[in-house]
Amino acid sequence: MNIxxxxxxxxxxxxxxxxxxxxxxxxxxxxxxxxxxxxxxxQAPVQGIQPSIQPTxxxxxxxxxxxxxxxxQEQSLSNAVQLHKFIKGPRLS
Numbered sequence: 001m002n003i004x005x006x007x008x009x010x011x012x013x014x015x016x017x018x019x020x021x022x023x024x025x026x027x028x029x030x031x032x033x034x035x036x037x038x039x040x041x042x043q044a045p046v047q048g049i050q051p052s053i054q055p056t057x058x059x060x061x062x063x064x065x066x067x068x069x070x071x072x073q074e075q076s077l078s079n080a081v082q083l084h085k086f087i088k089g090p091r092l093s
Contacts, residue, residue: 003031 012019
């Protein structure tokens with residue numbers, strides 16, 4: 001596939017991107033390089049190799065969920081800077 005500046009402008013328009021002429025020229029080169037890299041990948045000898053959907057083993061490393069006694073209100077507020085009968089965290093903006 002030949003990447004042209006018109007194709008880059010069309011993709012940019014569909015993506016609602018305003019590109020300068022310098023950006024159009026740069027993206028034209030970049031897209032051509034990307035397609036060249038994919039063409040090289042297509043040349044890789046992969047006959048007889050099974051596809052690998054999950055490259056690493058997935059193991060369940062979670063612990064058993066067993067109920068334990070909770071802290072009392074006094075224990076949970078023992079290190080609080082200000083006591084308001086609740087834990088006061090930082091303000092989120």
